Amino acid sequence: MNNINDQSENLTPAVFYILLALSRQDLHGYGIMKQVVEDSQNKIKMGPGTLYGSIQRMLKDKLVEEADGHAKDEERRKYYRITKLGTKAIGGELERYQSAIKVAKKLELMPSIKV
């Protein structure tokens, strides 16, 4: 079974950027979409299908949850919040990136980045 809970599996780019967006604050779907575009410097532009497909998978894996307390929203939009498991998952992924960057730096594959 596909399970991110043990952190042995890498996150997909969509899941990674959604978790990154939700690390700041609770957001609704379109808010997530805009934040992902900004965080990825326009490199990841998700459509609604990919966004909500990823969110559904993340809800099942308990990486995110629906957030209450946004009743002031007139259009009754659902907001999402990152869970502890989600924070742990993105932390693990960032650690993997960090070690990969260290290696890349040693090999002088990324001379412009200082670690």
Add this chain to the structure above:
Amino acid sequence: MEKLPQKIYSLLINFYPMDFQKQHGLEMRQTFDELIKDYGLVKTWLRVLPDFFISVLIINIKDFMEKSSLQFKLALWGVAMLVPFTLLVLAAMLGTLFHFPANNFIGQHILAGHLGLAPFILIILPMGAFFMNLVPLVNNLFQQKQTSDVASLEFIRTNVLTLVVAVAGIGAAAFIPAHDAIPCFINGLIAQHFHNIVPLFDACRNA
């Protein structure tokens, strides 16, 4: 009141699995509206359409794989039926196209016959979506997870547009190869007072 782009997008959402539509359908429509406000119609469609074709396939496959073994078997059966059929029709069309010269009478008629099958290919997606929603409905009814009335109404609500597209495809598929024979068949039917329908049908087909 919904405008045309919103109506079209609502129709596309019907191709996602029923559970997914219930959980995220409204949000997807809201997101689509906001995309149009921020990026305009053309840029929104350029972003939404490729995403739709990929995500609808992936989400339906994932949903299908997660359902019961009965559903999985039905899915395999469906794919086993559809894929060779589609390939066969495409191969036959291409074969005919290359084998006969453009002005060859027999070749043109065989090609027309194959083209008559083309609408069948067009109904694969809506029919697939329809059956993917039908199987969970039957499962729910058997397992009595919800009352049959609620399940049936929900099924009709989410599938009516899908079914219309599929029926239109089937209608087109039936009409294209048969339309030449229709006047002959109706005239003959009136003249022969509903007698000997089978020979009449054969005669019209061979006319």
